[in-house]
Amino acid sequence: MPADSPFVALSHPERLVPVQVDGKELMLPEGENLAASLLAAGVRSFRETPVSGAPRAPFCMMGACFDCLVEIDGIQRQACMLSVTEGMDITRPRGATHG
Amino acid sequence: MAEFDLAIIGAGPAGMAAAVVAEKAGLRVALLDEQQRPGGQIYRDVSRASADRVRVLGADYSYGAGLTTALAESGVQHIHGAVVWAVEDGFRLSYTANGTAAQVSAQRVLIATGALERPMPLPGWTLPGVMTAGAAQILLKGSGVLPQRAVLAGSGPLIYLVAAQMVRAGVPPLALVETQTRGDLSRALRHLPGALRGWRGLAKGLGLIRELRRAGVKRFTGADRLTVEGTDKAEALCFRAGGEDHRIACETVLLHHGVVPNTQVARSIGVSHRWSSAQQAFTPVLEAWGGTDRPGLFIAGDGAGIGGAMVAELSGRLAALKLAEEAGHLSISERDRRAAPLLRARSRELAIRPFLDAAYPPYPGALRPDNDTLICRCEEVTAGEIRQTAALGCLGPNQAKSLTRAGMGPCQGRYCGLTVTSLLSETTGQSPDETGYYRIRPPLKPVTLAELAAMAETGATDPEGE
Numbered sequence: 351m352p353a354d355s356p357f358v359a360l361s362h363p364e365r366l367v368p369v370q371v372d373g374k375e376l377m378l379p380e381g382e383n384l385a386a387s388l389l390a391a392g393v394r395s396f397r398e399t400p401v402s403g404a405p406r407a408p409f410c411m412m413g414a415c416f417d418c419l420v421e422i423d424g425i426q427r428q429a430c431m432l433s434v435t436e437g438m439d440i441t442r443p444r445g446a447t448h449g
Numbered sequence: 450m451a452e453f454d455l456a457i458i459g460a461g462p463a464g465m466a467a468a469v470v471a472e473k474a475g476l477r478v479a480l481l482d483e484q485q486r487p488g489g490q491i492y493r494d495v496s497r498a499s500a501d502r503v504r505v506l507g508a509d510y511s512y513g514a515g516l517t518t519a520l521a522e523s524g525v526q527h528i529h530g531a532v533v534w535a536v537e538d539g540f541r542l543s544y545t546a547n548g549t550a551a552q553v554s555a556q557r558v559l560i561a562t563g564a565l566e567r568p569m570p571l572p573g574w575t576l577p578g579v580m581t582a583g584a585a586q587i588l589l590k591g592s593g594v595l596p597q598r599a600v601l602a603g604s605g606p607l608i609y610l611v612a613a614q615m616v617r618a619g620v621p622p623l624a625l626v627e628t629q630t631r632g633d634l635s636r637a638l639r640h641l642p643g644a645l646r647g648w649r650g651l652a653k654g655l656g657l658i659r660e661l662r663r664a665g666v667k668r669f670t671g672a673d674r675l676t677v678e679g680t681d682k683a684e685a686l687c688f689r690a691g692g693e694d695h696r697i698a699c700e701t702v703l704l705h706h707g708v709v710p711n712t713q714v715a716r717s718i719g720v721s722h723r724w725s726s727a728q729q730a731f732t733p734v735l736e737a738w739g740g741t742d743r744p745g746l747f748i749a750g751d752g753a754g755i756g757g758a759m760v761a762e763l764s765g766r767l768a769a770l771k772l773a774e775e776a777g778h779l780s781i782s783e784r785d786r787r788a789a790p791l792l793r794a795r796s797r798e799l800a801i802r803p804f805l806d807a808a809y810p811p812y813p814g815a816l817r818p819d820n821d822t823l824i825c826r827c828e829e830v831t832a833g834e835i836r837q838t839a840a841l842g843c844l845g846p847n848q849a850k851s852l853t854r855a856g857m858g859p860c861q862g863r864y865c866g867l868t869v870t871s872l873l874s875e876t877t878g879q880s881p882d883e884t885g886y887y888r889i890r891p892p893l894k895p896v897t898l899a900e901l902a903a904m905a906e907t908g909a910t911d912p913e914g915e
Contacts, residue, residue, distance in 0.1 A: 358620060359592070361501065361502075386588050389594065395681065399829060401829040402829055405577050406577060410580075410584050411581075413894075416827065431483065
């Protein structure tokens with residue numbers, strides 16, 4: 351667990367697997383909720399909004415707000431509705447100004 | 450297409466309880482739920498919770514394991530990971546699971562999609578690090594993850610529960626910033642005699658407050674002018690309380706001022722809704738068993754009006770009895786005989802609500818946000834823009850949507866709809882009922898072309914095939 355994460359995990363995960371976040375490798379607990387795992391790993395911003403480019407992160411954790419959208423295999427999906435799988439290739443959506 | 454007597458949307462307490470009752474009565478039941486495991490948000494992941502997690506979350510949480518076990522032992526077809534994006538007359542339900550769209554048909558439908566956090570727009574509420582209190586609970590229940598430098602802000606019993614769970618987990622919140630006032634409490638006192646019928650709930654609430662006091666958690670009440678400070682993430686919560694300005698440096702701000710019915714599915718199929726001034730939200734118009742104005746379409750649980758987990762479970766059982774009777778699997782006398790104790794229990798559980806609604810009203814500053822505050826998170830529309838459209842003669846949310854894009858983003862108005870209605874209503878002087886709400890249309894959640902293309906008449910429409 352990085353010291354700079356605002357979140358702590360109560361228990362230690364059984365198996366960590368590598369995933370890519372914007373080309374950088376992170377070790378996340380296999381099968382656990384992707385949004386929760388990214389937060390616990392110290393990821394603060396999940397995307398930039400298409401309107402103003404403002405940073406966003408999970409807000410509702412129940413599939414309703416769509417603030418945790420990340421791009422996986424070219425499709426924007428809700429991180430809070432996904433489980434961590436080995437080799438996941440995650441891109442954080444950039445704001446409109448980045449094209 | 451797989452065919453069922455009853456399709457239930459949502460595997461929380463209402464959906465699980467209804468599914469088991471209906472299936473035992475002889476109906477073929479499909480239970481569709483977005484999550485991988487049953488429980489809804491209130492009993493999320495209860496079937497695999499460790500003893501440590503249960504100690505932190507408490508007995509009201511582990512109680513849900515009884516419901517998930519009964520579901521697992523039943524013949525209910527539980528279609529998990531299924532995001533329902535359309536419900537059509539007939540009934541036909543379209544959903545996506547495992548990257549493939551599929552459909553089921555059912556004679557009858559029960560909507561048990563529960564509640565959403567009431568939107569709490571205030572300056573800075575879109576910053577990373579600001580979440581709902583419900584989100585913190587989901588992180589804890591599903592993943593054993595907790596924020597370590599957090600402030601809880603708003604009003605309602607859930608704030609005490611989340612704070613107490615954080616204390617038990619060894620990461621107490623920095624403070625509780627509560628927006629309810631002494632005036633709210635004294636107005637609530639007239640409901641106290643009625644609430645005493647639900648004394649267990651009151652005792653639990655007082656127990657939580659004592660637990661927080663023992664742990665030395667700082668509480669502010671009557672807080673106003675809440676603002677989250679920060680440029681690219683939450684850095685502090687600022688507010689005014691007791692005649693003084695306060696600033697609490699923190700990394701996480703957890704917002705909560707009540708929950709409201711999630712009405713998306715019901716609205717998409719044309720169920721009438723009315724404004725409830727007690728709950729400050731729209732609720733569907735229902736008869737006593739949970740039936741809507743559409744034959745064969747029922748609603749149970751918090752989506753029918755906020756009552757909490759026990760009321761949801763009881764309402765699910767009651768709706769299932771009525772549905773089984775309508776389907777010819779139960780006589781009217783047997784239905785009524787079994788319903789009587791459930792109705793008594795529900796009335797007892799509901800006794801505390803008028804007191805809670807009055808003692809913990811929504812934060813007024815978030816019901817009528819300042820002009821600069823973003824109210825639509827997706828399209829980044831401010832309260833001022835909505836007021837401006839109203840001043841220009843815009844009367845309803847659908848026109849405001851076309852003019853400002855509020856409600857047009859991926860959340861489809863789930864976190865701005867009530868705010869837009871109340872801002873228009875405040876400016877025009879029309880009631881919330883006259884003002885109305887967004888027209889909700891399918892798809893209720895995004896569906897990709899690839900998911901649709903994978904939906905063939907064979908295989909993909911058969912939930913057994915997943």
